[in-house]
Amino acid sequence: MALHKPYLDIPGTTIFDADMSRKGYWLNQFCMSLMKADNRARFKADERAYLDEWPMTEPQKAAVLSRDLNECIRLGGNIYFLAKIGSSDGKSFQQMAGSMTGMTEQEYRDMMIAGGRSPEGNRRLGEDGDAQPHRQPQGAGGRNKS
Amino acid sequence: MALHKPYLDIPGTTIFDADMSRKGYWLNQFCMSLMKADNRARFKADERAYLDEWPMTEPQKAAVLSRDLNECIRLGGNIYFLAKIGSSDGKSFQQMAGSMTGMTEQEYRDMMIAGGRSPEGNRRLGEDGDAQPHRQPQGAGGRNKS
Amino acid sequence: MARITASVYTSHVPAIGAALDLGKAQEPYWLPVFQGYEFGKQWIAERRPDVVFLVYNDHASAFSLELIPTFAIGTAADYEIADEGFGPRPVPRVQGHPELAWHVAQSVIQDDFDLTIVNRMPVDHGLTVPLSLMFGERHPMRDAWPVKVIPFAVNVVQYPAPSGRRCFQLGQAIRRAVESFDADLDVQIWGTGGMSHQLQGPRAGLINREWDNRFLDQLIHEPAALAQLPHIDYVREAGSEGIELVMWLIARGAMADVAGGPVPHVAQRFYHVPASNTAVGHLILENP
Amino acid sequence: MARITASVYTSHVPAIGAALDLGKAQEPYWLPVFQGYEFGKQWIAERRPDVVFLVYNDHASAFSLELIPTFAIGTAADYEIADEGFGPRPVPRVQGHPELAWHVAQSVIQDDFDLTIVNRMPVDHGLTVPLSLMFGERHPMRDAWPVKVIPFAVNVVQYPAPSGRRCFQLGQAIRRAVESFDADLDVQIWGTGGMSHQLQGPRAGLINREWDNRFLDQLIHEPAALAQLPHIDYVREAGSEGIELVMWLIARGAMADVAGGPVPHVAQRFYHVPASNTAVGHLILENP
């Protein structure tokens, strides 16, 4: 409480502040454990059993199992920690980042080669850029939805 | 080099600065390991074998084996780390501190009850207080020597 | 809004903890020490704070030479009691106040203090002995400490410790942070360690009664001037471990008068030699 | 006396390391990136420093949420390569410079920066990718890096990161510390991370070419003004991970002109989009 959060009006963006850090503590510490090859092997052998060793919430475990990174972030995960899951899966950082937009891998890659996502319309909530809530998911994810 | 050391003129005193910290790194890390009951038991069972697990110098190991705390400090030990050895031995901090003066336990205790060691003559090297190099060891240690 | 109601200053000699834990508090050697805290125990029973912001130093318990933070703030919900080589002290675990701790951490980092945030930190005698002195004996399992505690660890083991000036400024930043926390909390800030003592070498056992009492005088009446004292003066006059006294300046900097408020009321002042190797000093300052 | 001869700025994108390690440097996607560093590789071969003071951030590799230092200086003799989830990068271990590192640590702590001193710290892509970019491929066992490195880790993962203003002041303190070290050493200071990128959420992939280039302009010509930029501007304009750019201000603050010396010479300026999710920026500034 009383923590000033000037960043809440930025669309599609979660700042890893005190509240998120407290919420996601064990989710992130679980991710950290994947930096050891032994733990990666145990995780890959039985993901559910490995997750159950950690005092994470059920929604956090479900989000990890389904590799829903947006949900992981909503539940307190930080992308640098979550990246250990992707690394364990053999995914690149571009594949991980792209997965949060709804775009296909190729669509996201093409966007980046074309110069990346524009800040226009994406600086503040209420503008009309492609990162705004009313335009999610993007790309093929969005087309599938509609 | 070039580290300013204004404290070198204080008698009977070693400041745990960068140089001491580098010199005593493994000696102190060994001490730190004695915070675990298992390690204390292994150390007490075979001190030499336990010390040999650490990349300490031979003089450091010898100083630990002989419980020569002044020598430990000269070799980079810090008193808060070294205190773990004393605790493992069941020694109080007063026994440990006293052991570095040459006084008997009773002499040191009596000095403290009488108000402690005076700063007079002990502020700078070259004065004539009881902590000056030319007056070591103190108490019974000194009498035995002469 | 949260407010700092008082500051408490006390030595945190490990032997005091051992005397309590081994039932020696009534022995002639220890009686005068504990008598000096009788006032404080009653005083705090009558005006129990919600949170104690407890400034202390770790004595190679949580932090080895692998990693040495100058300032570390504990933001965890609870803290285990450190095993300092003879098993953990038989006292309750320490409950934190994560909301206020994070608020202070965020605020003072944005105020240009370069804190280390810590979520796992066994706490040693530096933190538990002051709790025992002020709250008396507590059973490790059946009891709990009657306050939440925010542990704030200062490096005074590895030279160089932060300067007195820096500590005094930090205290001021902590006060601003606490006062901007929008819950109705009474917060005390405690500065611990000292007074004069030296635990090492042929100069072990040094005590400087005059210097200590001048320190108490100045801490009360002219803390800003006291904060200018260089590190070398502490070591020369108050022993190599006397440097712990810089931590008292953090607590003092958090008092209202430093920010132009009223002068604090001296509720208690106590000084005794010795407790083991150390001169025991204790002050209670109230914000009127 | 030791001296800071130049500062180098570069992104430290992990995919650049992966591209090098997997032999993809000649592919059309990566070629323009590595071409931007051809100048730097020749430049540094001709004026190889003795020590690189390498400002970077740890990406949840050495530091978990258990302990988050705002500023951590590595004083160890060597550093292992972190396993970031797919095994350590196949590059040589990093050799430190303990004497100079301790000297800087002691000096800037006494200058009221509250560093954490670290003697064991696996270093991740934030530190190794800049080394690879400037020194090229090195075999992990047969080769060594041609310089000693002092790793200096800045928290930009847990909000709040230190302010740009604080970073810029710290750079000035580092310069004073290096210049008071009485060995004849050429020291470069590197600022790494950035430029615009966002790795998370529906806004992932944000790139702001105009803002980045204005940042480069200002960093060169008016760094003191740039240092006043608040955190929120980085996030809004350059993406949530764009905040890494505050680290460039540490390196910039260490340049001679900030202390009244001559204006630096811009030896190299390079900008390219994209490398994976990120805009790559690179500058070399020489103290004349």
Ligand SMILES: [Fe+3]
């Ligand atoms: Fe202490």
Ligand SMILES: [Fe+3]
């Ligand atoms: Fe980075």
